[in-house]
Amino acid sequence: MDIVSSIVSAIQLAVAAAPAVEDVIGKTKAWISSLFGAGVIDAATQNALHAHVDAIAAAALAGNEPPEFKVEPD
Amino acid sequence: MKKFKLPILLIALLALPFLQACKGPTLAPGGAYAPATITTSTNAAGVVTTNTVATAAPDPAFEAVDQTFDTTYSMLDDVLVYERANRKALEAISPSIKHSLDAIRPGAWLAVQAYTSARRTYIANPTPAGLTTLQTILSQVQALAAAAQTAQATVATNTAPPAVPPPAK
Numbered sequence: 313m314d315i316v317s318s319i320v321s322a323i324q325l326a327v328a329a330a331p332a333v334e335d336v337i338g339k340t341k342a343w344i345s346s347l348f349g350a351g352v353i354d355a356a357t358q359n360a361l362h363a364h365v366d367a368i369a370a371a372a373l374a375g376n377e378p379p380e381f382k383v384e385p386d
Numbered sequence: 387m388k389k390f391k392l393p394i395l396l397i398a399l400l401a402l403p404f405l406q407a408c409k410g411p412t413l414a415p416g417g418a419y420a421p422a423t424i425t426t427s428t429n430a431a432g433v434v435t436t437n438t439v440a441t442a443a444p445d446p447a448f449e450a451v452d453q454t455f456d457t458t459y460s461m462l463d464d465v466l467v468y469e470r471a472n473r474k475a476l477e478a479i480s481p482s483i484k485h486s487l488d489a490i491r492p493g494a495w496l497a498v499q500a501y502t503s504a505r506r507t508y509i510a511n512p513t514p515a516g517l518t519t520l521q522t523i524l525s526q527v528q529a530l531a532a533a534a535q536t537a538q539a540t541v542a543t544n545t546a547p548p549a550v551p552p553p554a555k
Contacts, residue, residue: 351412358417358449365452368459369502372495380466381495383488 413444419452420444445512451520455501455527462494462531465538479541486537494530501527 371378413420415438422440429435469476469487476483501523508516 352414353411353417353419353449354414355417355420358413358419361449361453361456362418365456365502365505368456368498369505372499372502373506377495378463380463380470381491381498383491384470386484 411446411449413446413449415440415444419446419449447517448508448512448520451517451524452505455524458524458528458531459498462527462534465531465534466491466494469538476541483537483541486540487534490530490534490537494527494534497523497527497530 415422416424420440421442422438425437425439427435427437466487469483473484501520504516504519504523508520
């Protein structure tokens, strides 16, 4: 692959990754703000977090391994 | 911009427990981590009164551990999903990224399963020892997420333009 193709691929990958990275950054910012902001985590936020971790737990305990965690052949 | 955000994410990941220790948030009653029964009543004059009775002690430490796990899992999962979705293109730039992440994948899933199993035990019987177990497993998940982020960051390093030698005089 020539260098131009590599650069184009890198740009495409960066654009594809941006929403996922922004999501994680947004969640981290929101949580840090909750620590130093009003200092109160309301019931709805607690329930949303609990439900989200419950969903991950349900999949893990049922043995439903997501495909991204599986080692696939080269 | 992304190049600078990855180290910030890694620092945030490692700083989360420290931030929790500095100032724990207050949990409003009625949520999953501060269970309570909330009832409202209206008297003859039409005044509504809300009565909150805690059904268990608030557990900010558990909330903090779950929050950190949720954020860490998202970071780890994002890297693995991203690599899987862009495998061909990434291999052209950084051939070792798949192998680096393949070294992490089995342990990461085992750590996630261990956390969720310990969490189920803690919910059934919340003890200090159970919380310590959760924190210990969480630190393993954090280490794996940091390793995954580092592997992804090598792609950015490999795509940096080659250094141009100074012109010969």
